[in-house]
Amino acid sequence: MKKLFNNIYSWIDERVQISDLVKFMSKKYVPIHSHSIWYYFGGVSLFFFIIQVVTGILLTFYYKGSSEQAYESIKFIMSKVEFGWLIRSIHAWSANLFIFTIFIHMFSVFFERTYRKPRELTWVTGVLLFFLSLSFGFSGYLLPWNELAYFATKVGTDIVGVVPIIGEPLKLLLRGSEDVTGATLSRFFAFHVMLLPLIFSLILFIHLLLVQIQGMSEPVEEKVKGNMPFFPNFFLRDLILWLLVLNILAVLAVFFPSELGLKANPLAPAPAGIKPEWYFMFMFQSLKFLPSKILFIDGELLGILLFGSAGVLWLLVPFWDRKTARGQKNRLINYIGIFAIIFIIVMTILGWVL
Amino acid sequence: MKVFVVSILFYTILFSQSKKIDQCFQCHMEIGSIQAEQFVNDVHKSKGLSCSSCHGGDNTSDDDAIAMSAKKGFIGKPKPDKISEICANCHSNPSKMKKFGSSVTTGQMENLNKSVHGKASTVANTSIAQCTTCHNAHGIVKVNNPKSPVYPTNIPQTCGKCHSNVVYMQKYNPSLPVDQIEKYRTSKHGMLNKAGNKKAAACADCHGSHNIFSAKDVRSSVYPTNIPTTCSKCHSNKEYMKEFKIPTDQFEKYKESVHGIALLKKNDISAPACNDCHGNHAATPPGISSISKVCGTCHALNAELFASSPHKKAFEKNNYPECETCHNNHNIAVTRDELLGVGKTSICSKCHSQNQQFKGYTAALEMRKLIDDLTEKHKIATSKIFEAEQKGMEVEEIKFRERDINSSILEARTVIHSFDVSKFKEVIKKGEIASDEVISDAKSKIDEFYIRRIGLVAAILFSTLLMILIYLYLKRIEKEKNI
Numbered sequence: 001m002k003k004l005f006n007n008i009y010s011w012i013d014e015r016v017q018i019s020d021l022v023k024f025m026s027k028k029y030v031p032i033h034s035h036s037i038w039y040y041f042g043g044v045s046l047f048f049f050i051i052q053v054v055t056g057i058l059l060t061f062y063y064k065g066s067s068e069q070a071y072e073s074i075k076f077i078m079s080k081v082e083f084g085w086l087i088r089s090i091h092a093w094s095a096n097l098f099i100f101t102i103f104i105h106m107f108s109v110f111f112e113r114t115y116r117k118p119r120e121l122t123w124v125t126g127v128l129l130f131f132l133s134l135s136f137g138f139s140g141y142l143l144p145w146n147e148l149a150y151f152a153t154k155v156g157t158d159i160v161g162v163v164p165i166i167g168e169p170l171k172l173l174l175r176g177s178e179d180v181t182g183a184t185l186s187r188f189f190a191f192h193v194m195l196l197p198l199i200f201s202l203i204l205f206i207h208l209l210l211v212q213i214q215g216m217s218e219p220v221e222e223k224v225k226g227n228m229p230f231f232p233n234f235f236l237r238d239l240i241l242w243l244l245v246l247n248i249l250a251v252l253a254v255f256f257p258s259e260l261g262l263k264a265n266p267l268a269p270a271p272a273g274i275k276p277e278w279y280f281m282f283m284f285q286s287l288k289f290l291p292s293k294i295l296f297i298d299g300e301l302l303g304i305l306l307f308g309s310a311g312v313l314w315l316l317v318p319f320w321d322r323k324t325a326r327g328q329k330n331r332l333i334n335y336i337g338i339f340a341i342i343f344i345i346v347m348t349i350l351g352w353v354l
Numbered sequence: 355m356k357v358f359v360v361s362i363l364f365y366t367i368l369f370s371q372s373k374k375i376d377q378c379f380q381c382h383m384e385i386g387s388i389q390a391e392q393f394v395n396d397v398h399k400s401k402g403l404s405c406s407s408c409h410g411g412d413n414t415s416d417d418d419a420i421a422m423s424a425k426k427g428f429i430g431k432p433k434p435d436k437i438s439e440i441c442a443n444c445h446s447n448p449s450k451m452k453k454f455g456s457s458v459t460t461g462q463m464e465n466l467n468k469s470v471h472g473k474a475s476t477v478a479n480t481s482i483a484q485c486t487t488c489h490n491a492h493g494i495v496k497v498n499n500p501k502s503p504v505y506p507t508n509i510p511q512t513c514g515k516c517h518s519n520v521v522y523m524q525k526y527n528p529s530l531p532v533d534q535i536e537k538y539r540t541s542k543h544g545m546l547n548k549a550g551n552k553k554a555a556a557c558a559d560c561h562g563s564h565n566i567f568s569a570k571d572v573r574s575s576v577y578p579t580n581i582p583t584t585c586s587k588c589h590s591n592k593e594y595m596k597e598f599k600i601p602t603d604q605f606e607k608y609k610e611s612v613h614g615i616a617l618l619k620k621n622d623i624s625a626p627a628c629n630d631c632h633g634n635h636a637a638t639p640p641g642i643s644s645i646s647k648v649c650g651t652c653h654a655l656n657a658e659l660f661a662s663s664p665h666k667k668a669f670e671k672n673n674y675p676e677c678e679t680c681h682n683n684h685n686i687a688v689t690r691d692e693l694l695g696v697g698k699t700s701i702c703s704k705c706h707s708q709n710q711q712f713k714g715y716t717a718a719l720e721m722r723k724l725i726d727d728l729t730e731k732h733k734i735a736t737s738k739i740f741e742a743e744q745k746g747m748e749v750e751e752i753k754f755r756e757r758d759i760n761s762s763i764l765e766a767r768t769v770i771h772s773f774d775v776s777k778f779k780e781v782i783k784k785g786e787i788a789s790d791e792v793i794s795d796a797k798s799k800i801d802e803f804y805i806r807r808i809g810l811v812a813a814i815l816f817s818t819l820l821m822i823l824i825y826l827y828l829k830r831i832e833k834e835k836n837i
C-alpha cells in the first residue's frame with residue numbers, strides 16, 4: 001500500500017514537482033499559546049464555505065430561478081428529491097453558521113491585532129470576504145421566493161435606495177425593475193451562484209495564499225509556549241473540529257429543518273413582523289430607532305451613512321491603527337471591539353424582542 | 355241714494371268674484387282644450403291650484419297678452435327637465451303641502467333622482483321618467499282613486515307602457531326582458547290583480563315606487579339578499595294573508611334553511627331566494643310534478659339521477675313531490691349522511707322497513723355502511739396527514755390527493771339520488787383507493803421522520819468514532835514527537 005502511494009506520489013512529482021510544496025507545507029508551524037483556539041475559526045469558516053459550495057451545487061440541479069417556478073422547485077426539492085430536504089436544510093443552516101464563525105474569526109483577529117504589518121492585506125481581504133458573505137446571505141434569502149423573503153428583500157433594497165446619488169441607480173440595478181419582481185429573483189440568483197462565488201473565490205484564494213506565505217501570526221501580549229507542525233498536528237485538530245461542527249449542523253438540519261412558508265404574492269399586503277436575517281438585524285433595528293429627522297438630515301440616511309463609514313473604517317483598521325503598527329499598546333482597539341460586540345448583540349436582541 | 359249704495363255693493367261683489375275666476379281654465383274650457391277638461395277632476399284643482407300654478411302667467415287676467423306674458427312668468431308647456439321640478443316645488447316642501455291639507459310624504463323627488471328612473475334619458479338632459487310619466491299631467495287623482503294610473507290594479511299597465519315596449523326599452527337596457535307584464539298576468543299575483551284585488555302584489559309592491567333601483571343594485575328591494583324580506587312583507591303577515599288562506603311561515607323556515615343561511619347570513623348570492631324557485635314576475639308555487647325540475651335548475655345532476663331511479667315511478671304512483679318528500683321545501687336542512695340508512699334519523703325508513711319495501715331497506719343499509727366506512731377512512735387519512743405535518747414533513751402533495759377522497763364523498767352524496775347500489779359502490783371505490791394511498795403516503799412520511807433520526811444518530815456515531823480515532827492518532831504522534 002505504502003509502495004503504491006509512493007509510486008503515485010513519484011509519478012505526480014516527476015510531472016508537477018509537488019515535493020517543493022510538500023516541503024514548504026511541512027515546514028509550516030502554528031504557535032502554541034493560551035489564545036491558540038482562535039486560530040481554528042478561520043478553518044471552520046472555510047469548512048462551512050466548502051459545505052455551502054457543495055450543497056449549493058446540488059441545489060442548482062433542481063432549483064429554477066424564476067418567479068413562476070422558484071417556490072415550486074424548492075417544494076419539489078424538499079418533497080421529491082432524495083435527501084433534498086437535508087441538502088436544503090444544511091445549506092440554510094450552514095449559511096448562518098458560516099457567517100457566525102466569520103464574525104468570531106474576524107473579531108478574534110481584531111482583538112489579537114493580527115492585522116498589523118505585514119498582514120494588512122490579509123485583514124482587508126478577510127473583511128471583504130465578510131461583506132461578500134453578507135451579500136451571499138442577502139441574495140440567497142430571496143431565492144425560495146416565499147412571502148417573508150419577498151418582503152424582506154423589498155425592505156432591504158428600499159434601504160439601499162436611501163443612499164444619496166448612487167442609492168436609486170443601485171436599487172434599480174439590484175431589483176432589475178421598479179419593484180421586487182421576477183427580474184429581481186433572476187438577478188439575485190445570478191449574483192448568488194455566479195458573480196459572488198467568482199469574486200469570493202478570487203479573494204479567498206488571495207486570503208489563503210497570504211496566510212500560507214506569511215504563516216500564523218503570533219499574539220502581541222501572549223507568551224508563545226512553542227510550535228506545532230501544521231501537518232499533521234494542527235490539520236488533524238482542525239479535522240476533529242470540522243467533524244464536531246458537522247454533527248451540530250446535522251442535528252440542526254434534522255431537528256429544525258428550514259421552512260418554506262407561503263409563496264410570495266406581490267399583490268398581498270406585507271405580513272406582520274417582517275424581520276431580516278439575524279446578521280442584518282442590528283443594522284435594521286438601529287435604523288428603526290433613529291428619529292425621522294436628525295437636525296436637517298433624514299434619520300435613515302444618517303444611519304446608513306454612519307454604518308457605511310463604520311464599514312470603511314473597519315476595512316482600513318491596519319492603516320489608521322498606527323500605535324499597534326509601531327508595536328505600542330492601543331487600548332482604543334479593545335474599546336472599539338467591545339463596543340461593536342455589545343452594540344451588535346444588544347441591537348440584535350432588541351430586534352427580536354421588540 | 356238707495357240705488358247708488360246697491361250699485362256700489364253689486365260692483366264690489368262682482369269685482370271680488372271676478373278676481374276668483376281662473377281665467378286660464380275658463381278660456382281653455384271655452385276653446386275645448388282636452389287638458390282643461392282633464393283638469394276638472396284633478397286633485398290639484400280641488401285644492402285650489404290653477405293652470406298658472408304649474409305653467410306660470412296671470413290667471414286673473416282674461417287678456418291673453420297679459421295672462422300668458424313672460425313678464426307674468428308664463429312658461430307654457432314645461433320643458434321635460436322642468437316637469438318634476440315644478441311638481442317638487444310643492445311636493446318636496448312639507449310646509450306648502452301642509453297648507454294644502456295634504457299628508458302625502460315629500461321625499462318623492464329625492465328618491466326619484468336616486469333611482470334608476472332618475473338617470474339621464476337619451477333624448478335630452480332629462481331623467482328617464484318624470485312625475486307625469488306615471489301620474490299623468492292634467493287629470494291627476496289620488497293614489498287610492500281607482501282611476502289613478504298608480505292605483506294598485508292599474509300599476510302593471512302603467513309600468514308596462516315603457517317596460518313592455520321593446521323599442522323604448524332597447525334604448526335604455528336592451529338586455530332587460532320586456533315580458534314582465536305578460537308573465538305577471540300568469541302569476542297568482544297577476545291573476546288576482548286583474549280580478550281587482552288590490553292586495554295582490556303589483557310592480558311597486560316589490561320594486562318600490564319612487565326609489566326603484568336596478569335588481570343588480572344592492573339597494574334594490576329585489577336584490578337577491580333583499581328578496582326574502584321583500585316577499586315576507588306580505589307573505590309573513592298573517593292578517594294581510596288571511597283571505598288568501600296560505601301559510602305565512604315560509605320566511606321563518608327559509609331563514610333557517612341551507613339556502614337561507616347561505617344567502618342571508620353568508621351573503622352568497624348564488625343561493626336561491628324565493629324567486630329562484632317560484633319565479634319572479636310569474637311567481638307561482640311549483641306543482642308536484644315540476645318540483646324536481648325547479649330544484650334541478652341548480653341541482654341538475656341530482657335531478658337527472660333521480661329521474662332515472664326506481665323512486666321516480668314510485669313517487670309518481672303515490673303522488674309524492676320528488677325532492678320535497680325527503681328534503682322539505684322552505685326549511686331544507688343541510689344534508690347529512692344520517693338521512694341515509696334505516697336508523698331513527700334516516701328518511702329511507704319512512705317508507706322502507708324489514709317488513710315493507712325490503713329491497714330498498716337493504717340498499718339503504720348498504721349504502722349507509724359504505725359512506726360511513728369511507729368517511730371513517732377519510733378521518734384516518736386526515737389525522738395521518740396532520741401527524742406527518744406536525745413532525746415537520748412535507749405533505750402538500752398528499753394533501754392535494756386527500757381532496758380526491760372528499761370529492762368522492764361529495765360525489766357519493768349525489769349518486770345516492772340514483773338509489774343504485776352498484777353506481778354508489780363505484781364512486782365509493784374511487785374514494786377508498788385515494789384514502790388508501792393517502793394513508794400509506796402519510797405513514798411513509800411519518801416513517802421517514804423516524805428514519806431521519808435513526809440516520810442522524812448513525813451519522814453522529816460514525817463521525818464521533820472518527821473524531822476519537824483522529825484524537826488517539828494525534829496523541830500517539832504527539833507523544834512520539836514530544837509536542
